[in-house]
Amino acid sequence: MTATLAFASLSEISSRLRNREVSATELIDLYADRIERLAEESKAFICVDIEAARGRAASIDKNFDDELPLNGIPYSCKDLFNVKGLPTTGGSQVLQDNLVHEDAEVVKRMNQAGANFIGKNNLHEFAYGATGENTLYGTPPNPYDPSRLAGGSSSGSAAAVGFGLCAAALGTDTGGSVRAPASLCGLVGFKPTYGRISTEGVVPYSWTLDHVGTLTRKAADAGLLFDSLASEPKTPVQTSLHNLxxxxxxxxxxxxxxxxxxxxxxxxxxxxxxxxxxxxxxxxxxxxxxRAVSLAVQMPEALSYHNRYLEQRGHLYSRDFRAGLALGQCLLxxxxxxxxxxxxxxxxxxxxxxxxxxxxxxxxxxxxxxxxxxxxxxxxxxxxxxxxxxxxxxxxxxxxxxxxxxxxxxxxxxxxxxxxxxxxxxxxxxxxxxxxxxxxxxxxxxxxxxxxx
Amino acid sequence: MGIRDQFGSYAWDDAEISELVDPKLGIITGFQELLDQLEVLRKIDLEATPPAGDISPK
Missing domain, CATH: 3.90.1300.10 (Amidase signature (AS) domain)
Structure with missing residues (x-):
């Protein structure tokens, strides 16, 4: 198993799985080894669930279903997405004990398509910020230069794919938080039309602006994920660049x-x-x-959601997010x-x-x-x-x-x-x-x- | 009790409120600029434009 496979596109990995050139178990072993070696360096993950992923991989290998479009594909998601049996922390001290009992809608869809969840990614606390800095879990660096940012707020999702720790990752994009870190890390970042991928079961930042998006190596990979995640899948189109x-x-x-x-x-x-x-x-x-319009909408919405935690746990928020929430309080x-x-x-x-x-x-x-x-x-x-x-x-x-x-x-x-x-x-x-x-x-x-x- | 006193609010500490109007920590650096811009926007007539909602196929 070569390191090159860890940087292969989702499409290529899927093809190799279907041709039995690699097994789902071998893939999990490959990524598990890399995560173990690069976890500290990449700061990409808040938690990993390798043993559960190995169990699913064994089942996948035993009876490989070619009909499932993402069968055996290891993926991770930003730690705003609910995954049954794991805490959703939002990258914050505030939600350290937030154990959830139902998958987010997109996690359900990924699993129904055969994808194999391996862990939850680091992020800018509650998606508040594009630098991806996180005082609790560290700041994911750029895979091309460890002195520089991966970017955020889906910083861990970008680092996970960028460091070759999974084939694809899910993130949220409220102002560019999928597309920008993907770009800074040499990946493809996609956010759909507002509402076409469900945000149900995802900790909100701003209902008006939040989109669930994907971070992959290739645009074709984004298409494969979109087909499984979109609320209204359509027949793929054939577009020519000529006369576009x-x-x-x-x-x-x-x-x-x-x-x-x-x-x-x-x-x-x-x-x-x-x-x-x-x-x-x-x-x-x-x-x-x-920018003024965006802030006038996003900060009151963020405050409105986080009001449920402020009285009891307000002191656990990072200083920068508290300042943002205070701003939300001061708008009419x-x-x-x-x-x-x-x-x-x-x-x-x-x-x-x-x-x-x-x-x-x-x-x-x-x-x-x-x-x-x-x-x-x-x-x-x-x-x-x-x-x-x-x-x-x-x-x-x-x-x-x-x-x-x-x-x-x-x-x-x-x-x-x-x-x-x-x-x-x-x-x-x-x-x-x-x-x-x-x-x-x-x-x-x-x-x-x-x-x- | 005056009307203003009856509006509920989370009890932000003085430093956080001061940071909005007199930033020293480099966290919120544009609150006054934001308020100024919102004041400009307030004076623009949007006629009957409704707030943005869901997006539907046309």
């Missing part, structure tokens, strides 16, 4: 961006043009107040409602724009993975909090609810991955994934594996 109209935002999404990231996106645009795609500059809605009901009404205008604006284009292309992030512990990053002489920078290009689409996928498209001279983001129409999830697959298979770029010693 790709919107290129005229403002905001290419501003205050690392020049090497812009170069990589330029190279990707040249490829798309050569393939016959039509690149169309598009005016975006004003982004001037989008009218400001919250107004925020939700602005979100409706953003959705309408984007729906009008999508009448003219099939997808929109942006960089995934304006920066490469920041150093661990850094408070601010500076691009083009403009300093901003690291967490804000990481999600600057992703958070808008949590408000509009459009499906979005990030995929690797280059390597920075500092040895870190660069990612692009494609955004699709509402309920165009399958088409978006299909387009991402075509970009991935046609574009002449192969991400090197991280050097993990």
């Amino acid at each position: 109209t790709i919107g290129i935002p005229q403002s905001f999404f290419f501003e205050r961006c690392d020049s090497e990231i812009l170069d990589s996106i330029d190279a990707l645009m040249n490829f798309l043009h050569r393939e016959g795609a039509i690149l169309k500059p598009v005016p975006m809605p004003s982004m001037e107040f989008t 009901a009218e400001q919250y409602i107004r925020g939700k009404r602005f979100i409706e205008t953003y959705r309408n604006d984007m729906d009008r724009l999508f009448a003219e284009v099939d997808v929109i292309l942006t960089p995934a992030t304006p920066v490469i993975a920041p150093k661990i512990g850094v408070i601010e990053v500076t691009v083009d002489g403009y300093a901003e909090p690291a967490g804000n920078a990481i999600t600057r290009y992703t958070s808008f689409f949590n408000m509009t609810g459009h499906p979005a996928i990030t995929l690797p498209c280059g390597m920075h001279s500092k040895g870190l991955p660069i990612g692009a983001q494609l955004v699709g129409k509402h309920f165009g999830d399958e088409q978006l994934i299909d387009i991402a697959q075509q970009v991935e298979s046609g574009y002449d770029f192969e991400l090197p594996l991280p050097d993990l010693g």
Whole structure:
């Protein structure tokens, strides 16, 4: 069993399982060994359940069911997802004793599809923050540079796949918390149309903005997971890049961006043009107040959920999350409602724009993975909090609810991955994934594996 | 008891409330800016636009 298999795509692993080239038990042994060796280094897991996974793998091997689309695939999930018999901690001292007795809907669906759960991933406490810093469980580093962040808030999910500790992971994305860490770690991050993957049984952060998403090595893997997880599976579409109209935002999404990231996106645009795609500059809605709108909605919603714990356990929250909740307390009901009404205008604006284009292309992030512990990053002489920078290009689409996928498209001279983001129409999830697959298979770029010693 | 005193609230400590308006810890750094922006948004007429809800196929 080679380490290379640990970095194989879900699709390849599935194929090897079906061809009996590898057994489900051998796969679990491979990942269990790597988790044991790299647990401290990666800080990817809050808990693992290897013995239960071995038991399931033995059953899978005994009577392998080819009909199950994810049969034998080892996966992990962010520790916001309920898994029967395990605590859901939210990465927080507050929920250390929160033993749950029913699986989250997506965990049920993964299991029904034959996937083999191996553990729960570290995260920014209760998904509050994009740096993935966690004082209780440590900060997952980037697999390409241990001095830098994996990114968050699904930091452990990104580290788990990035360090080759599982084939795929589930995360939540409220402002980019799947797509951004996936991109910083050289993975594919996908969030669906708002509501198409159930959030039932997942600790909420903001009901209006939360999406369940996937972190995988390839876009095809995201498609395989989506087929099993989506509430309304549709027939896969066949899209051609030829004559595909790709919107290129005229403002905001290419501003205050690392020049090497812009170069990589330029190279990707040249490829798309050569393939016959039509690149169309598009005016975006004003982004001037989008962060204010997002905060006006998310912090009162977070406070509303966490009120159930504040009186008895308020002292157990980390200082930064308490400050955020206090902010939620200081906003008016009218400001919250107004925020939700602005979100409706953003959705309408984007729906009008999508009448003219099939997808929109942006960089995934304006920066490469920041150093661990850094408070601010500076691009083009403009300093901003690291967490804000990481999600600057992703958070808008949590408000509009459009499906979005990030995929690797280059390597920075500092040895870190660069990612692009494609955004699709509402309920165009399958088409978006299909387009991402075509970009991935046609574009002449192969991400090197991280050097993990 | 005045109306304001009857609004329930979790008892944030003084340091946390101070942090909102006079940040020293680098945690919440833009509360005043947020309030200023929300005030600008308050003055924009959204006509009868409803709050965002679920998204349905069209």
